[in-house]
Amino acid sequence: MKLARMCAAGPDGAEARILVADDPDAGWFDVRQAERLRLQRRGATPAAARTIASAIVPSSMAAALGGGDAFLDAARGALEDPSGDARVDGAPALTNALDPSAYRDFMAFDRHFSTGYKLLGREVPDVLYELPVSYFGNPLAFFGPEDTVPWPHYTRRMDYELELGIVIGRCGANLTPDEALDHVVGLTILNDFSARDIQGREMQGGLGPSKGKHFGCATGPWIATLDELDPHALRMRARVNGETLCDAPSSEAIWSLGELVAFASQGERVQPGMLLGSGTCNGGSTFELGRQLEPGDVVELEIEGLGVLRNVLGQPQEERWWPTAKTATGS
DSSP: OOOEEEEEETEEEEEEEEEEEEEEEGEEEEHHHHHHHHHHHTOHHHHHHHHHHHHHSOOOOOHHHHHHHHHHHHHHHOOOOOOOOOOOOOOOOOOOOOOSSSSEEEEOOOHHHHHHHHHHOOOOHHHHHHHHHEEETTOOOOOOTTTTEEEOOOOEEOOOOOOEEEEEEEOSSOEEEEEHHHEEEEEEEEEOEEEEHHHHHGGSSOOOSSSSTTTTTEEEEEEEEGEEEETTTTTEEEEEEEEEEEEGGGGOOSHHHHHHHHTTTTTTTEEEEEEEEOOOOTSSSSGGGGGOOTTTOEEEEEETEEEEEEEEEEEOOOOOOOOOOOOHHHO
């Protein structure tokens, strides 16, 4: 089963609608509409059916996943409805598949991170092999397929990062790797865009990336449920302006998806709608390849079973303010 979102006109402006498909090429179904019609067939008034269906199938994918089996049953019901009354006409314009409740990104592919350290003339820290190290990103800065991604004024070195996005579907804490995948609803493509020059500067302060990452990520075009995929045997490809720059297998990760989810849950809770990034696959960024992106470049990320996530890089924004260096006052 594949879950996605599209923007549709409503009485109060555009809103996201959650869609479901077995095969996206064969058509999508509007899950809220299907649930509303099912409730009316069972005797609910139109007003009550709208209220209940909107609660079970809200616009937010993260909120919908918080409904647990009630939402997933509604999605399956939309697929199984023989009437086809909730079929979406034509090919819908999909928006970001997930509006994450929280976002955490790991580094699971060691050729990617070791290459980065070597290019900077630094030793690879042992901790990257001892723990699946991660940072928290900005869940409010997610874009979808075909969106133009902003180019912040403070960077000249934009980059894409090809990653598996792990979508949490159930709450859990202190999980083992064997338990962890039971808390994952599915996978999506994640592009963790990076501003490499400011990222390198700010991380000299000993904290994780901030302005180097928080301006934008992209997910989509859909979430495929985990029962459809072997997460450790997926082909991952990146193209820029039609040229293939990366073609790598997910099997090269040194930390499994179960280990990533389990580690995220140690001492804290993972929750529905949370997005965990696998980290960039080997060769999955221009930093490793000695290449550089330009405004207007078209970036396409493709992962087997998860479709193609296509974005355009915007023009550099105009600078309105930037900090002035301070004079040290400590002894």
